[in-house]
Amino acid sequence: MGVQLFAGKYYKVGKQPIRETNIYMYLYFVFFIIFGSFFTLNLFIGVIIDNFNEQKKKAGGSLEMFMTEDQKKYYNAMKKMGNKKPLKAIPRPRWRPQGIVFEIVTDKKFDMIIMLFIGLNMLTMTLDHYQQSETFSNVLDYLNMIFIVIFTSECLMKIFALRYHYFKEPWNLFDFVVVILSILGLVLSDIIEKYFVSPTLLRVVRVAKVGRVLRLVKGAKGIRTLLFALAMSLPALFNICLLLFLVMFIFAIFGMSFFMHVKDKSGLDDVYNFKTFGQSMILLFQMSTSAGWDGVLDGIINEEDCQEPNNEIGYPGNCGSSTIGIAYLLSYLVISFLIVINMYIAVILENYSQATEDVQEGLTDDDYDMYYEIWQQFDPDGTQYIRYDQLSEFLDVLEPPLQIHKPNKYKIVSMDIPICKGDLMFCVDILDALTKDFFARKGNPIEETGDLGEVQARPDEVGYEPVSSTLWRQREEYCARLIQNAWRKHKQQRLGGPSEESDDPDMDLCVRQTQVLVESDGYITKNGHRVVIHSRSLSITSRTADV
Numbered sequence: 001m002g003v004q005l006f007a008g009k010y011y012k013v014g015k016q017p018i019r020e021t022n023i024y025m026y027l028y029f030v031f032f033i034i035f036g037s038f039f040t041l042n043l044f045i046g047v048i049i050d051n052f053n054e055q056k057k058k059a060g061g062s063l064e065m066f067m068t069e070d071q072k073k074y075y076n077a078m079k080k081m082g083n084k085k086p087l088k089a090i091p092r093p094r095w096r097p098q099g100i101v102f103e104i105v106t107d108k109k110f111d112m113i114i115m116l117f118i119g120l121n122m123l124t125m126t127l128d129h130y131q132q133s134e135t136f137s138n139v140l141d142y143l144n145m146i147f148i149v150i151f152t153s154e155c156l157m158k159i160f161a162l163r164y165h166y167f168k169e170p171w172n173l174f175d176f177v178v179v180i181l182s183i184l185g186l187v188l189s190d191i192i193e194k195y196f197v198s199p200t201l202l203r204v205v206r207v208a209k210v211g212r213v214l215r216l217v218k219g220a221k222g223i224r225t226l227l228f229a230l231a232m233s234l235p236a237l238f239n240i241c242l243l244l245f246l247v248m249f250i251f252a253i254f255g256m257s258f259f260m261h262v263k264d265k266s267g268l269d270d271v272y273n274f275k276t277f278g279q280s281m282i283l284l285f286q287m288s289t290s291a292g293w294d295g296v297l298d299g300i301i302n303e304e305d306c307q308e309p310n311n312e313i314g315y316p317g318n319c320g321s322s323t324i325g326i327a328y329l330l331s332y333l334v335i336s337f338l339i340v341i342n343m344y345i346a347v348i349l350e351n352y353s354q355a356t357e358d359v360q361e362g363l364t365d366d367d368y369d370m371y372y373e374i375w376q377q378f379d380p381d382g383t384q385y386i387r388y389d390q391l392s393e394f395l396d397v398l399e400p401p402l403q404i405h406k407p408n409k410y411k412i413v414s415m416d417i418p419i420c421k422g423d424l425m426f427c428v429d430i431l432d433a434l435t436k437d438f439f440a441r442k443g444n445p446i447e448e449t450g451d452l453g454e455v456q457a458r459p460d461e462v463g464y465e466p467v468s469s470t471l472w473r474q475r476e477e478y479c480a481r482l483i484q485n486a487w488r489k490h491k492q493q494r495l496g497g498p499s500e501e502s503d504d505p506d507m508d509l510c511v512r513q514t515q516v517l518v519e520s521d522g523y524i525t526k527n528g529h530r531v532v533i534h535s536r537s538l539s540i541t542s543r544t545a546d547v
Helices: 002-009 026-060 069-082 095-107 108-126 135-167 172-185 189-195 199-214 216-257 279-288 294-300 324-359 365-378 387-395 409-416 427-441 450-454 470-495 505-513
Strands: 385-387 417-421 424-426 464-467 517-519 523-525 530-534 537-540
Touching: 002 026, 026 324, 069 365, 069 427, 095 135, 108 135, 135 172, 216 279, 216 324, 279 294, 279 324, 294 324, 365 387, 365 427, 385 387, 387 409, 387 424, 387 427, 409 427, 409 470, 424 427, 464 470
Parallel strands: none
Antiparallel strands: 385 424, 417 424, 417 464, 517 523, 523 530, 530 537
């Protein structure tokens, strides 16, 4: 900015500068920033992102190299699926007062009301201003006490209703800590403000409680996507921080070796210098964002206004070096600012792109969380199994995009979900079938290969023993009805009665409604839909809209 300011004052050689006499020089700097910084320097980001994605593919192994795009989406969905498991539902207390409170605190409306109070608390914090009247300050203090009472009551109600289960939820632990800090800030405000932090900071922490209920708001998908992208980026960002620390450590050692005794000038002073390791790290951290590098460069290349070293008396001198200073600073800025710092952008953009793609075209973690939340209603003991006769109702009460409305009998048949011993359905098998059905409805049917089958989520639960599937169960029922009708017909003929298909019109109707013609390459439903089965992946060849 200093160079730009001086250029705008330039008049003639040997003449005094005049303010804004050369105003068109500002356009030169504007165009230079646009083409030199916005375009050229951002090419570094593009190259870093490309190389980051390339290394990520290599780190993912050779498996993804042989997958189609649809198979990669399914593979990513399976990885998310593998991190989820149904939890045991919190039992409702038998004591009636405790049960009533339990119904209140577990209702989503209760969380929405708490979110409303959090918003009002945020609003009151914005009203605090400089030189406010004593009456206004007292009103804000009373409002703060009201909010503390509300949040404390919420905490006590949940502890009363949920018992020890309250402390198993991370968000509840966070709420509990916030409530304790709020009470301490109210009771010991003078001591905390004197020796620790301002009590106002404790009020700000309450705002983080809103994150717990954001997932309940369907309209907050964009915010959840951003938060999810940030959360997914944290491990990689931590690794980049370690890399940046390593770069700063190396350059701090070099800086102390070359510029420990240089004279304080321009950007070098008693705080920002290379005299100690700590001060060197502070200076390099400042320059990692390219801030103040020109002043530091002016100090370390100072070769005139300084004292030369004197080896006879052991005086090191306080001169800099133009060659070493330029090479040192240029290499550090390229490595730290143009490469390492831009890696933060590369990681966040990659994770945000992945999160956005999951929301638009795939299944998100919220969808899988919704699946297991509803699963708790059908499996309160957390056994990971439900009965076969519960499957139709379970699929009907799911929320989009996994929901399959009733009547869904033939849809369940076409999904070919394994049935375990005892007519039980395993949660992972159902979720896997729903995931495949989701991609099929998107126009991206999953064609399984041998490689893809190796990474599919296979349960290792003790007692998992598939004995049939929804498709084979339908075939077995159809064949059983055929045998029953044939036996009735044979029995009628032996008794000399009239020859008819069945003496039970209800059974004939049931057979016609569930008729499935078994073929070598699939089956045909009663509506004339031909469904071809290849290793549990569906390919519907005609009239697919109603299957």
